[in-house]
Each structure stands twice: as C-alpha cells, then as structure tokens.
C-alpha cells in the first residue's frame with residue numbers, strides 16, 4: 335500500500351518534470367484517487383441499456399433512410415487500404431437529393447433535409463462493438479438525440495423519428511458511444527447533415543457543384559497505412575493529433591474550380607485539433623454562416639478559428655482569377671490553446687498552432703459569371719439578457735483541468751445525476767457563463783452555495799494540483815446539445831500575447847452550438863431550452879476530453 339503522503343510526494347516529483355515524466359502513470363492515478371480526485375472512467379460511468387426505439391405506425395415520414403455503420407477498408411494512401419468504420423446510407427423514401435456520397439471517402443454520405451420534413455432513420459449497427467448516433471446541431475427530443483444511453487449492440491437497429499425544426503445550416507451526424515466517441519469518430523463514424531429552408535433558398539447562393547463541403551480531419555497512419563490512435567496519457571490530456579490533414583477523407587486534397595463564387599461548407603471533424611483558417615494569398619475569409627446557419631450579415635476576416643465540432647459557411651469568390659492559378663487554404667500559426675508543457679509533445683505530428691496547408695484550390699476553368707454576395711443573409715430571433723430566467727445569476731460551466739481528469743462544474747460525467755443548477759425549466763431561456771475554474775480536479779462544488787456568485791468554491795487541494803505546479807490551462811470547445819445559442823460576450827484577462835494570435839478569429843454574431851473558450855477567457859451565452867424535456871448533454875468537443883468524462887447533462891424538466 336502506498337500511503338497518501340508517499341504518493342503525493344511522487345506525484346509532485348513527477349509533475350515537476352511535466353507530463354513527459356508520466357510513464358509511472360499508476361502512481362499518479364493512485365495519488366489522485368487518494369486526494370479524492372476522480373479517475374477517468376472508472377466510476378460513475380455506468381450507462382443504462384434502453385430497449386431500442388422501434389418505428390411508430392403513427393409517424394408518417396416524408397423521408398426515410400437506412401443508415402448502416404460497419405467496418406470497411408478504404409484506399410486512402412498508396413499501398414494497403416486502411417481499416418475504418420463507416421456510415422453508409424440508403425434512401426427508402428424521399429427526394430433523391432437527400433443523399434450525396436463523397437467520392438473515395440470513408441466519411442458518411444452527406445444527408446440533406448428540408449426544414450419541416452418528417453424523417454425516419456433506421457440505424458443498423460454492423461460493427462463488432464456498441465454504438466449510437468447523435469445529430470449534432472439538431473433540436474430533437476431526448477429519445478432522438480443519440481444520448482449514449484440509447485446505444486445499440488452489434489446487430490441491433492435503432493429507429494429515429496423526428497421533424498426537422500432547425501433552420502438551414504450544416505450539422506454533423508456522429509457516433510456518441512460512451513467513452514469511445516473520440517475513437518469511433520477518428521475511425522470514421524461521422525458525416526455532414528445539411529438542412530435547407532426557404533429563407534436560404536431565396537438568396538440563391540451557389541449550389542450543386544458550386545457548393546463544396548470541406549470536412550477537415552487529422553489522422554496518423556502506421557507503416558502499413560493503418561490508423562494509430564494513441565491512448566497515451568499525454569494525448570488524452572491535450573487531445574490526439576495526427577500527422578496528416580485530410581479533407582473529405584482525402585490527404586493532399588485539392589479542388590478544381592471555375593473562376594466564380596463558391597459556397598464552402600467547412601466542418602472541423604478532428605477529435606481535438608484547432609485550426610486558424612486563412613487563404614494563402616491574403617484574400618480575406620468571407621464568413622456567411624456558422625454552426626446554426628446563416629449569419630444576418632457576412633463577416634469579413636483575415637482568419638477564422640475553427641475548433642472541433644464547429645462549422646463555417648464561407649463565400650469564396652474566385653472570379654477574376656486566371657485559368658491555371660492556384661490558392662491554398664491554410665492553417666496559420668497561433669498560440670495559447672495548449673498547456674505550456676503540452677507543446678510539441680505529440681512527436682512526429684503536425685504541431686497544433688503551426689502553419690500548414692489544408693487543401694489547394696486550382697482554377698481550371700475561366701468563366702464570366704458574377705455572383706453578388708447578399709449583404710442581408712438572414713434574420714433570426716435574438717435574446718437579451720433581460721429575456722433570460724437568470725439575468726443576474728448565470729448558470730455556470732466551470733472548466734477544470736488536471737492530468738487525469740478534465741471536469742465540468744467540478745464533476746466528471748455521471749448519468750442522470752444533475753447538480754441542482756443543472757436542472758433547467760423547459761421553455762426557459764438561460765444565461766450561461768463558461769469559464770476556467772482554476773484549481774483543477776480538486777475543486778469541489780459547494781452545492782449549498784448554489785451559483786449565486788456565478789463562481790464556484792474551491793476545495794482545499796486545488797491550487798497545488800492544477801494551478802501552481804503546472805499550468806494545464808488549455809482551450810476547450812464547449813458544445814451544448816439541443817437548441818443553438820447566442821454568444822453574448824467574451825472577456826479575457828491575462829497575458830494577451832498568445833490570445834492576440836487568435837482573438838480576431840471568432841465569429842460571435844451567429845447561432846452556435848460549440849464555442850471555443852480560451853484559457854483565461856470567460857464566455858457568456860444565451861440558450862433557449864424549449865420544447866423538449868429530458869437529459870441533454872453538454873461537453874467538451876475535444877473528443878478525448880469528452881471520453882475522459884468532460885461531459886455533464888442538463889435535466890430539462
């Protein structure tokens with residue numbers, strides 16, 4: 335038996351070496367348990383098994399499709415095929431534009447719904463492991479949301495039936511299997527789900543071949559072209575990053591275009607990598623939409639940040655360019671998103687925050703069409719703080735970081751076990767504040783004190799673990815299921831040298847379901863909890879963090 339003091343001493347010894355010294359992880363784990371800190375998913379990770387939902391005879395679907403998940407070997411690199419997990423869809427009923435496949439890709443077919451359609455999706459698990467699918471961005475009832483409690487075993491089928499109430503926008507469908515979401519997404523279980531509506535159609539934006547999805551991911555391959563997904567502690571801490579950037583499932587991606595306007599539907603499908611997107615020739619990035627659909631007016635930026643789970647709708651006008659000309663979509667250099675000791679730890683990979691190309695655009699056809707970017711894109715309901723149920727008392731989402739536990743509101747994921755303030759009234763509009771609750775995993779919520787101050791009380795141990803010895807602060811893309819939210823304000827207090835490399839890249843004018851929260855930053859959002867009661871997750875969309883338990887749920891009652 336290791337005594338508390340002995341293990342604590344060992345822990346401190348290791349931490350002074352930084353996480354590079356984490357080969358003796360069991361000691362660290364024990365030390366942390368001894369200090370009352372939660373280990374990753376050893377406890378409280380029990381998920382019930384719910385009998386899979388069946389088709390209801392009273393639901394008259396406008397669109398019905400089968401969605402299979404199964405292993406498949408895909409030719410990605412030269413040489414051996416890569417063993418992946420893949421979604422494939424088959425249309426049973428509905429318009430044939432509902433499904434578009436991406437050529438030579440492991441990514442799922444692009445699913446396209448119209449607002450107002452009633453859809454039925456039969457999810458068939460053809461894997462050798464359990465899985466469940468979540469419609470990231472869609473506002474659906476709890477039983478249709480792909481909460482991990484609805485997972486299905488190999489061979490089982492889960493039927494989803496819902497009406498598409500979302501406005502036009504690009505959403506994501508991806509696995510949400512408990513504890514292995516990151517791994518299953520990394521092996522391929524993700525796809526784009528686009529909603530169209532009349533407001534968008536009236537704008538006559540570039541469509542068909544002029545609307546290009548760009549799903550950006552990073553992966554690491556071994557010498558036999560098989561995927562590497564490390565479970566090393568350091569890659570869990572900072573998130574796993576790859577040595578190749580893939581767009582729509584292809585490495586070294588390029589697109590041939592005509593010299594005219596395009597609509598690029600960009601999604602960060604990486605498990606943890608954050609991008610700073612810019613055109614290499616200095617053309618500004620014209621953003622017309624984000625996670626929750628079109629902005630009211632376009633925003634013109636020199637670069638845009640894109641964190642895991644976030645989407646961007648970009649207007650890219652190549653008119654006036656000569657046949658044979660090229661440009662590159664890049665990720666530019668930036669700092670401050672990783673803990674200081676985390677930089678450069680994933681050897682051999684493309685460092686997060688370094689400069690590298692994402693894909694090349696080649697103008698192969700000169701045309702003389704001109705398309706005008708609409709200056710008024712859409713209208714949507716905006717809330718004021720005074721519309722919220724808690725104008726003086728924002729609901730907290732406190733981020734805390736420690737080597738083996740990434741927590742929200744001081745607690746790891748625990749099924750159907752909401753903290754008092756995580757119970758939210760259905761129909762209410764809530765002000766939420768997301769911030770770094772310094773003091774790492776030792777921080778304890780004082781539940782009696784509720785969240786009067788918007789701040790949490792800290793347990794005694796906190797500072798030494800997280801704040802003092804190691805600066806584990808990093809950026810977290812926080813995602814909330816259900817309806818999209820507005821970003822009301824960001825405030826940053828700290829050394830701005832790193833922050834200055836990203837601060838102009840946030841698009842806060844649109845409706846969002848993921849928001850990147852930088853170290854030392856506080857972000858206020860307003861989110862409606864309308865229509866549906868039940869358990870709705872909120873979590874870090876750094877999927878390694880999510881799988882470590884950086885996930886909680888709101889109980890909408």
Ligand code: C2O
Pocket residue numbers: 468470506508510643813815871873875
């Ligand atoms: Cu994109 Cu709960 O996930």
Ligand code: CU
Pocket residue numbers: 468469470471813814815816
């Ligand atoms: Cu989601």
Ligand code: CU
Pocket residue numbers: 740809810811874875876879880884
């Ligand atoms: Cu995180």
